Amino acid sequence: MDRFLIPAGVLFLLLYTVEIDCKTYDEMAEFYKTLYENYEPKLRPLKNQSHPIEVYIDVRLHSIVSYDERAGTLTSLILNSLSWTDEVLRDKFSVNSVDYIEVPISKIWSPKHYIFNTAIEDTVLKTGEVRHEDCYLHQDGKIIYEYLGLAVTKCPANILKYPLDNHLCNITFFAVEPIEKLIFYPHYVVNGGNNGSAMFENEEWNTSNLTSFFSVEHSHSVFQFYINISRKPMYILLNLTVPLVCLCVLNSFVFLLPESSGERISYSVTILLALVLYLNMIADRLPNSTPISLININIIAQFTNSCFIVLFTILTLWMYNNQQENKPVSRPWGMFVQILSGGMCKKPVRSKVEPNQLMDVNGKIEEEDKTDLHNECEFEVSITWADVVHLTNCVMFRANILFFTAELAIFLTLILK
Structure with a gap:
């Protein structure tokens, strides 16, 4: 019985053994050294340089930092996601069995774009010292690069209905290279649709209707990300x-x-x-x-x-x-009282004046013209x-x-x- 169990066990292990390829530190170090050989970051990573490279871009609103309606500037924290295919690194990656690796963005080609409607000197997203300098290189040559950045853009205020005001702002990204060399495409629907909002809400502003549009202006790809902000008026x-x-x-x-x-x-x-x-x-x-x-x-x-x-x-x-x-x-004030009191005839003031005399505006005593009484009424009450x-x-x-x-x-x- 035992003579049959041992061969059967060996056969089972041979049939259901999964090959595990473990890379050592030396092997990965050697791979990184050969990865950048004959690689020029200034050239687009295409074998045919006459074709444009397709870059998929997605911009998501992390949060609204502040909005200065007097200066007309919006400061927002943006999550920028870029992806493209690097044909040069794809061929070198095929000899390695790992799914993806991290590579420094400074050592490879990356799409150059700037903020067209910036309100400050910086035309790129301000990332400070905590910028994620690495991107992910997958086995099929696809590169994914995501980072957070601060955008200070122009956004003229519409304060007609202040404090129930709404402002439509946009962040416009402009490709440095023309469409013959670089084309922007949408990565996927921003924030799950046109009614998205920021990942983190601001204490003073609500965000809604986050939309994106692609266009071509002056032979360059343009990506516009619109943000509708409304004030919390309470x-x-x-x-x-x-x-x-x-x-x-x-x-x-x-x-x-x-x-x-x-x-x-x-x-x-x-x-x-x-x-x-x-x-x-x-x-x-x-x-x-x-x-x-x-x-x-x-x-x-x-x-x-x-x-x-x-x-x-x-x-x-x-x-x-x-x-x-x-x-x-005086007579004008007396007429004022008579008109506004319902048109009733009042007796004009006759202080220290003879019954057949009236006092004019200048205080002079004049003889009363009984034929020119106002409304020819009988004056009963003194004003x-x-x-x-x-x-x-x-x-x-x-x-x-x-x-x-x-x-x-x-x-x-x-x-x-």
Whole structure:
């Protein structure tokens, strides 16, 4: 029995033995030495130099570092992936049985491209000292080179709907060599489709609709990577918009303060200075370009309205002072009260004047022309400066509330459109 088991076991091992090819350190060192023999990194790795080399490129957004809307620059961290076939190294690799090796990118040919719309002097992705200098060389001659880099590109701001603003930015890569020698192709669909987002989100900006386009300009391959960024508005809404609305509402209530309190001027001027502060904040943050943001227009409108409020506050205090000094109401102010009080006929002021006499604007006493009475009415009530002040406060309060409501409705309609 044992005589048959031993030969059977040997036969089984011979039939099911898997060949394992182990490379020693000396063998791999010798392979690396011969790999770069007769290899010129300045030449395209094609046996037929009249053909263009095809390079597959894929750009993925790692994260948004910052966006400066005033300078119009976007700083983003980009994962750049390049792949191409090196026919020269493929022939040398065929004598080796390993699947892939790492080779320094500086010792082989690599596609040269630069950022066309850069906002700084560097026209390549800034990688610093941590740049991955090795690429992967596969047995079929395919080379894959991936690295992270910082791109600072131009991206003009569209702050019309600030702080609900959206900006469409792009990173344009331009091939150094013409299409007769180098052609860019898409590697695969960016981030799983046109609705991709960054690998890591920014605290202030959302990213969406990452798309890529290929074109040929001036006989060179061009690859454009588009990034749509939108601001996260909650912080600005809570710290800028809500206080601004509260100030504008409080601005109208100055006409409810009694003139005798002595706080009217200081109240209205304080709110006016607060609006000036808001204008400075917006001017320091947003670019000096068109279109002007709607919130900037809103603050300017409220600032202008606040100037009118200060003016009418001074006017009502002047009227109140006339009342304290028992000065008579002039004819224009009397007509103003009659018109705005519903057209009722009021008796004009006849302080220290004979019943058949009236006082004109200049304070001169004139004889009353009974045939030229306003609306030929029977005057029953005397008009005082207190009446003028009260009516002015009432009209200005309602007018400012109406103006603020209409202006806020228009602002919300335009910004949410």
